[in-house]
Amino acid sequence: MSLDPDIIRKHLEKVRFDIIRHATEYGRDPAQISLLAVSKTKPASMISAAFDAGQAAFGENYLQDSLPKIHELAGKGIEWHFIGAIQSNKTRDIAADFDWVQTVDREKIARRLDEHRTEDLPPLSVCLQVNIDAEEQKSGLLPEDVPALAAIVAECPRLHMRGLMAIPRESADFEQQRASFRRLRKCFEALQADYPDIDTLSMGMSSDMRAAIAEGSTMLRIGTAIFGARD
Numbered sequence: 001m002s003l004d005p006d007i008i009r010k011h012l013e014k015v016r017f018d019i020i021r022h023a024t025e026y027g028r029d030p031a032q033i034s035l036l037a038v039s040k041t042k043p044a045s046m047i048s049a050a051f052d053a054g055q056a057a058f059g060e061n062y063l064q065d066s067l068p069k070i071h072e073l074a075g076k077g078i079e080w081h082f083i084g085a086i087q088s089n090k091t092r093d094i095a096a097d098f099d100w101v102q103t104v105d106r107e108k109i110a111r112r113l114d115e116h117r118t119e120d121l122p123p124l125s126v127c128l129q130v131n132i133d134a135e136e137q138k139s140g141l142l143p144e145d146v147p148a149l150a151a152i153v154a155e156c157p158r159l160h161m162r163g164l165m166a167i168p169r170e171s172a173d174f175e176q177q178r179a180s181f182r183r184l185r186k187c188f189e190a191l192q193a194d195y196p197d198i199d200t201l202s203m204g205m206s207s208d209m210r211a212a213i214a215e216g217s218t219m220l221r222i223g224t225a226i227f228g229a230r231d
């Protein structure tokens with residue numbers, strides 16, 4: 001379903017207002033919390049509407065679905081983040097068309113992205129994805145495996161390690177949401193001791209953004225609250 005540009009603008013204003021409200025509640029500077037608009041499955045026209053309402057960074061999960069949109073909207077200056085599962089035969093396209101990849105969770109993918117990121121582009125910004133609740137079917141590294149992969153990524157000349165990302169176990173309970181995010185923040189702080197330049201703690205979606213802000217998120221990934229429910 002496609003939403004009217006005015007509705008998208010209103011949704012964005014509401015999300016921005018909520019970020020300021022929750023940041024204030026937890027004594028944080030809202031300027032330290034960036035917003036990634038998750039546009040997976042949504043048409044280019046809706047991305048355009050959000051862009052015209054001042055939103056510059058967009059996240060996509062499915063390569064096939066995103067490439068036509070990226071090509072259609074080329075030249076606007078949109079910052080594209082890949083936030084889906086990565087198959088190793090897709091790393092060439094991902095490295096060519098995205099500015100960030102937030103879902104790096106194994107050496108093979110890191111090395112292939114590094115190899116395919118061409119010299120005419122700036123290094124690809126990368127977050128390591130952490131399986132913070134150690135869920136069976138979920139992608140991501142276990143927290144104890146983060147330092148080894150970080151050491152590899154830090155040595156890749158065409159990758160720029162920015163930080164950590166996680167999708168915690170779904171829970172409607174605020175304290176449980178906070179507990180997962182707190183574990184990711186501890187993991188981030190430990191990594192920051194070795195890599196002081198990392199700056200991104202990507203956590204928080206439409207249904208748990210308040211808990212994520214409370215625990216130090218620097219990047220919220222918001223889809224539904226901006227673009228409406230997905231089919």
Ligand SMILES: *Cc1c(COP(=O)(O)O)cnc(C)c1O
Binds near residue numbers: 038061083224225
């Ligand atoms: C879909 C998705 C989001 C956005 O989720 P909403 O609940 O729609 O805000 C954020 N991060 C990732 C990795 C996603 O796949």
